[in-house]
């Protein structure tokens with residue numbers, strides 16, 4: 001705590017995103033200090049839908065098994081319009097991936113596991129410490145108010161993960177621009193023993209809640225999430241009252257259902273972002289950088305991808321890579337935020353039509369969808385979060401080879417079963433990886449960890465993955481001997497039709513300047 | 520593909536009459552829904568979204584240019 005030492009990384013805010021980043025950095029040997037004003041992890045479930053990509057990131061960080069075990073896997077959804085069910089759908093992604101499309105899980109469980117993992121990895125988490133001042137210069141000076149008074153910390157990098165109301169953002173005077181939706185939603189987490197199936201049910205204009213929408217979702221521990229759209233005129237204070245909430249729930253579930261309220265909240269949604277996420281020595285991630293409407297479960301999921309994107313770059317820069325590597329975080333995650341904002345805005349516009357014409361189109365889509373499958377893809381009750389494809393990333397290798405069915409540059413590595421009860425993504429680790437498709441052969445001067453993906457097993461070789469089903473080769477479309485270079489966050493950096501040590505090295509050097517920094 | 524703006528209807532009077540007849544007896548909101556359903560059915564039939572976007576642009580320009588068009 002001595003003010004005359006400079007911390008490598010100070011993370012303001014130990015929520016979902018700050019903790020994910022701290023854990024990632026710790027695995028790379030960077031011990032961050034995390035400050036959080038709250039005494040414990042956030043109460044209330046908040047995020048409940050964790051998407052496949054988030055699960056894969058947490059798997060890399062060592063929390064995958066816990067998430068899959070506790071989380072509720074669902075694939076089936078149903079859409080209702082007025083008194084009728086209009087159709088059901090199955091989200092089941094193709095087989096042969098370790099992680100499902102989604103699990104439902106309370107955010108506080110995830111945060112609690114992150115805290116445990118961070119502490120085990122030596123992260124210094126200081127609770128009840130609030131950031132009260134920021135001076136952003138050649139390094140960052142942060143004033144902190146805590147149980148022992150106020151003091152100043154100096155850090156090479158400040159990462160602002162202090163949520164939607166970010167103090168850091170405000171104290172740097174940065175605009176946070178976008179759209180407020182003139183609507184309110186009541187979120188109730190309800191504990192009950194109910195035998196509804198594990199499905200996502202979405203009602204447009206149901207008889208028990210006329211002219212508004214309702215969403216029902218299951219969480220672990222017999223907790224159900226119910227979202228009631230209330231409209232802009234609703235009074236948040238009145239709507240929060242337990243009697244009123246219970247009456248709404250009884251109207252929906254029937255008079256005789258036994259339940260208790262776990263958590264209730266009334267929300268207004270916004271979609272907005274900072275113009276840039278990197279401001280000198282201060283970098284924004286998660287809700288501090290971008291705020292989304294919850295339709296599509298993009299807030300938490302995109303924040304975790306921010307952390308995944310930033311961790312290795314920050315560690316590389318601290319180890320001597322050029323600071324401009326961090327500009328790619330800005331470029332990649334700003335583009336991803338725009339994609340998320342676009343989807344979240346479109347969903348919100350569908351759920352809350354803004355004009356009589358919009359309402360007519362919305363209802364027209366729903367009526368058609370009941371009878372004609374062609375109209376179902378037009379129904380938008382949230383487009384569930386998918387990993388960003390960093391198509392325009394400045395890091396993508398302009399010299400990359402191409403082949404039919406090749407994974408696009410900037411797309412995320414595709415999982416596939418390998419060996420016995422094992423998965424390709426489990427083998428990628430925290431660094432750069434070169435996937436080499438075909439039987440193993442001696443590689444000259446490998447600058448990076450190489451994994452062979454081979455049709456035949458090679459006992460005793462940990463660097464040869466047995467592509468038992470042929471799915472790996474098919475999903476990467478790779479010719480025999482073809483190579484795919486993955487970044488530490490598992491996005492595709494380059495492709496080579498055959499192994500070439502010099503080309504691999506130069507694709508990596510474009511990113512980290514000297515390969516020694518990260519290999 | 521570009522939007523075909525040549526006259527293509529075999530019996531334009533019958534088409535026009537059918538559109539008007541379809542709206543008979545409907546209130547404002549139901550009429551609007553009907554039109555929206557028609558647009559969606561036809562757009563899906565056409566399939567080529569760029570063609571539909573051209574049609575939207577023309578219709579929007581015309582509607583916005585008419586007197587008293589903006590709210």
Ligand SMILES: Cc1cc2nc3c(=O)[nH]c(=O)nc-3n(C[C@H](O)[C@H](O)[C@H](O)COP(=O)(O)OP(=O)(O)OC[C@H]3O[C@@H](n4cnc5c(N)ncnc54)[C@H](O)[C@@H]3O)c2cc1C
Pocket residue numbers: 012013014015016017018035036037038042046047048049050107129130131132161162163164166167168187285286287288294297298299300301302303
């Ligand atoms: C009702 C609801 C449902 C949602 N559902 C989903 C979903 O299903 N899926 C999904 O992906 N996302 C969902 N989200 C969004 C998700 O919860 C957020 O995007 C996510 O919590 C963002 O994480 P964060 O770490 O950026 O911010 P937060 O989780 O808000 O963490 C910020 C942390 O910073 C701390 N802090 C704030 N100011 C200071 C300060 N000055 N000094 C020190 N510490 C400070 C706070 O105590 C807090 O711990 C939902 C959100 C809500 C509200």
